[in-house]
Amino acid sequence: MIRVLIADDSAIVRAMLGQVLGDDSRFEIVGMAENGKHAVELCLELKPDLVVMDINMPILNGIDAIIQIKEKMNPAIVAFTTEDTAEIGYKCLDAGAIDVVQKPNLATMNRHKIENFCDQLTIISEAYRKHMEKSNELRNIYYAQSLAKEIIKGKNTQPEKQEQLRFSVLAIGASTGGPVAIQKLLRALKPLFPLPIIITQHIDEVFDTQFAKWLSNTTGHEVKTATDGEILQAGHVYIAPSKKHLMLKKKSDRNYAIVLDDSEEVHFLKPAVDKMFTSCAEVVGSKTLAILLTGMGQDGAQGMKKIHDAGGYTIAESEKSSVVFGMPKAAVDMNAVTRIEDLDYMGEIIRTITGATRG
Template sequence: MHYKVVVVDDSPFMRKIISDLIERDSSFQVVGTAVNGYEALMKVAELKPDIVTMDVEMPEMNGLEALKAIMMDNPIPVIMLSGINEEGMKETILALESGAFDFIRKPSASVSNDINQVGELLLEKMKVAMQAKKRRAAWQTKELVRSEGMKKQVSSIGIEKPTANGILSKPSHDPNKSLSEVINTENAYTKRTAISQKAEKKPNNNDSSRPLVSNRKPSVEKEIKASKLAKSTKESTPLVFSNSSSKISSELEGKSSSFQHLVAVGCSTGGPRALKELLERIPGELPAPVVIVQHMPPKFTKSLAQRLNSFSSLEVVEGEHGMVLHRGYAYIAPGGFHMKIVRASAGHYEISLTEEGPRNGHRPSVDTMFDSLLPFNTLTRHVVLLTGMGSDGAKAMKTLYDSGVTDTYAESEETCVVYGMPRSAVELKCVRHVLPLLDIPSMLVRMIK
């Protein structure tokens, strides 16, 4: 089977290089090219490709503007090609936030080895995008079948009636009720019946040995009320990206380096967008630091931290060697370095950066960061895996779980861009809460408080 590809770049030379790299794999066929965003939109409408590669910086209409139009009119996987200049990196972060599947840096036209490496990475990401698209379609089909089955089940359901002994009877059908009202009535009946059946059972609050899949959707309103208030008073800036320094400044003197909780997050493909959703829903007065590994090349992580800081009530910074962890801060592992958390002789926790070889093909690696948390038994550790391809982080989460860290989270398939890393952890039976992305921050806040 051939997947149709449209290549978008304002450089004829780069269009040729990217097209040749893609067609090294017989499963992909370049069916068209475009020189700017306007032409890309026409080619996408005309050729209906399965996937698009999109240059970030182009004249007339740039890649970000074209991406937003594609996501609005005809959502398909788009992989961005970014330069390593500051503006290109910022635009790339915005593109990932706006729905781009992933990105690669542009190859150096003068270095053949670099071209080959970029080509391999591009094909890998394109294959993962196609697999994710198939998996998403299969999941949606399954959900549609389930939904249709539910409609049939509730077709004769109406208002519940109490019986003489006080037990709820199954509701009978009310022809004046809409389908949504019928479904809500059935859900309420099912929930209350389950509560009634459990009423005489003694709960075992100490049973944390079995992984739990949480399907409830707790309200985030209480937890983010303080976050909104803090955000309204946070120093504003007209720029899209925050320019706050990642150096520890005098502002930190009022922030305590003493805490009992620590949140650790790992993510990859789809991560920048997921991190935005997560961090903007966590209040700034969170009594814990948040440490994050997002698979990303050097320099891009700084732009990511600046962008996330403009949304979050937490102070979001790129981690630096020796930086002391403080509650109310989030630390992004810098691209090209493993980030570990260590206990200093003074008693506080700080960041250690190393250039050891890649782990699971990544530096930074989620497994490396999670492993570094293993000795800290006096801390309550909350461990999270969000969207991402591969399995980085799953083995270390399992090790933490087996050691007694049971507040573990995985993003559920319904909201993942790629259900790889979370699925690997679920399969290892070390996940306590499997939740849609938007439910994770409120659950984290509740568990910490």
């Protein structure tokens, strides 16, 4: 059973959320806090597995409360945001929240929405628990098809110079835990990266623009929400907007344009990583460098297999560093991966195989 602490300054929200989660046998509501200070105190006393944290609260806001909690203990923290607080919500990720979710309208939630909401919190909490358990024990050594590296001891085996390839596009897919992983990877790639970077992150509608702004402000890269027909430029980062699949079409040799596709969902997702990766396999082919980061489910595995079969270079995040190893594992199981890599080393590996400078 997942022990939950709810922190929200609205008594109505606390009561309704408590009822929704309390009616689900997977949850036990151990405490409710009306402000951030009280949330910190209750966390230390009750030691919950999951904290649902509002952002705008009196005495101590959600961001500062997350920082103080993380200094002393490590529960899974989910930040509740609305459209008005979406930008602030990403600061919760910097503070240590595992995910940012849109605050549901509890007054209009039907049975299906309630089940999906509870499922989402369950998956996040359980995945984080497993992630933390694995982070505290030795890991298996992962071997990729042609390259191997002992990631447990941190031996950073770099590809030889003759193995370096020339690429046209870096494509990144992610889901749960992805925003922080993407932020970390972009920071490691550093500004003036020689390739255009396209990203599909499973994201709610109110968060896509703010996601791009947050990455721009915290990574040193020029990040924007992708627009239809835009020509990819080296060193620029393009985020798939909510409710549109990000795809590519070829304009000329090594020049590609963005296509925002409004076709049906894939794996009940839009945008879908599989759509982006499949497009890269068909349009960019062997000049694609594809990365699949943390995320639940299997989105991206089939598309990564197509890139791999087309001669592209594919990297899956290791179980060691993934918050949720679902999507990377699906690609590994499908033999779609050239290399399995811990997130801490991934940036340097990418810079090496793309010939990026160290500046």
